Amino acid sequence: MGSVDEIGSSEAIDRAASILRGGGLVAFPTETVYGLGADAENPSAVSQIFELKRRPTSHPLIVHIAAASQLEAWTSAIDERALRLARGCWPGPLTLVLPRGPRIPHAVTGGLETVGLRVPAHPVALALLRAFGGAVAAPSANRFGRVSATTASHVRAEFGDLVPTILDGGPAEVGVESTIVDVSGPTIAILRPGGVTREQVSAIVGHDVPVLERSEVRVPGQLASHYAPRAQVVLTAKRDLAERVAQLHEDGRRVAVLAVGEVPPVDADVVFTAKTTAELAQRLYAVLRDFDSARCDVILASAPDPAGLGLAIGDRLKRAAGPRE
Numbered sequence: 001m002g003s004v005d006e007i008g009s010s011e012a013i014d015r016a017a018s019i020l021r022g023g024g025l026v027a028f029p030t031e032t033v034y035g036l037g038a039d040a041e042n043p044s045a046v047s048q049i050f051e052l053k054r055r056p057t058s059h060p061l062i063v064h065i066a067a068a069s070q071l072e073a074w075t076s077a078i079d080e081r082a083l084r085l086a087r088g089c090w091p092g093p094l095t096l097v098l099p100r101g102p103r104i105p106h107a108v109t110g111g112l113e114t115v116g117l118r119v120p121a122h123p124v125a126l127a128l129l130r131a132f133g134g135a136v137a138a139p140s141a142n143r144f145g146r147v148s149a150t151t152a153s154h155v156r157a158e159f160g161d162l163v164p165t166i167l168d169g170g171p172a173e174v175g176v177e178s179t180i181v182d183v184s185g186p187t188i189a190i191l192r193p194g195g196v197t198r199e200q201v202s203a204i205v206g207h208d209v210p211v212l213e214r215s216e217v218r219v220p221g222q223l224a225s226h227y228a229p230r231a232q233v234v235l236t237a238k239r240d241l242a243e244r245v246a247q248l249h250e251d252g253r254r255v256a257v258l259a260v261g262e263v264p265p266v267d268a269d270v271v272f273t274a275k276t277t278a279e280l281a282q283r284l285y286a287v288l289r290d291f292d293s294a295r296c297d298v299i300l301a302s303a304p305d306p307a308g309l310g311l312a313i314g315d316r317l318k319r320a321a322g323p324r325e
């Protein structure tokens with residue numbers, strides 16, 4: 001049986017660091033979602049991540065480091081924009097896409113000449129990175145295309161004993177993945193909205209930063225269907241919720257409702273309303289999992305305004321509602 005280690009114990013962290021050194025995998029908490037980590041410099045360790053997640057090897061992994069001061073070891077070029085973003089947001093939910101340094105194998109970058117780097121803001125993640133000493137390549141700890149994990153027990157539910165070592169750092173505080181900002185070329189762009197808002201990124205660089213809908217780079221979070229629970233997700237305006245619930249009930253379907261703020265009374269089987277977008281972000285993936293456990297057939301989700309964290313939440317809901325293969 002695998003073990004879920006007690007929160008933050010230094011013994012557990014040392015054990016996890018030595019598993020990484022030996023080429024093994026470790027699931028660990030970050031402030032966004034749990035990650036499934038391997039030594040970024042060890043291609044065979046990295047390849048195990050792709051196998052376990054059943055993730056196409058062309059989809060690059062994010063590389064986690066302990067401090068912005070280590071950036072130079074992992075990228076071949078940093079400019080002032082990247083440094084300002086790193087100083088302004090790290091540790092935190094921001095990934096910078098930069099030219100790949102020679103220590104980052106192509107197995108990590110999916111063959112790209114750029115690498116996504118981030119310093120996570122979670123004491124357990126930082127302690128693990130410091131104890132390990134190197135860089136940790138880690139995607140979200142979920143099967144490819146499925147709902148991300150925001151607790152240690154979600155990771156266990158995804159992988160069972162295939163991932164024997166899971167560091168437990170409690171529920172993730174931010175709850176949606178990092179914002180990915182491409183600073184590898186002359187124009188800066190957000191490739192994936194996330195925990196650092198577009199407004200924050202724009203304020204740091206001094207101009208409006210666009211969010212790319214489609215990108216030349218391969219970002220699985222940009223596939224039509226991603227972050228998908230078992231139940232069908234349907235984006236629904238708040239004013240239409242009551243009527244849609246009634247229609248679905250007539251068809252004998254079990255219905256869940258997900259929204260932020262005030263919602264008109266609805267007769268759904270399960271309802272989750274968050275007071276703020278921060279609360280919705282934090283609970284989003286756990287609630288989608290709960291709706292599956294409650295055997296809901298359809299989730300009617302009302303997307304928040306695309307401001308602040310609402311942009312990332314709307315992005316995840318849109319992809320969760322996307323056409324499935």
Ligand code: TXA
Pocket residue numbers: 030032033034035036059060061062093095097098109112114115116120138139140141176177178179180191192217218219220221222
């Ligand atoms: O918050 C997060 O970012 C979490 C935690 C564990 O750090 N990680 C995460 O990893 O969300 P993953 O693999 O689920 O998503 C990483 C995203 C993918 O969409 C990948 O394509 C993109 O980062 N990515 C990684 N390297 C890239 C690169 N060089 N260029 C463009 N996109 C890149």
Ligand code: MG
Pocket residue numbers: 139140148
């Ligand atoms: Mg993911």
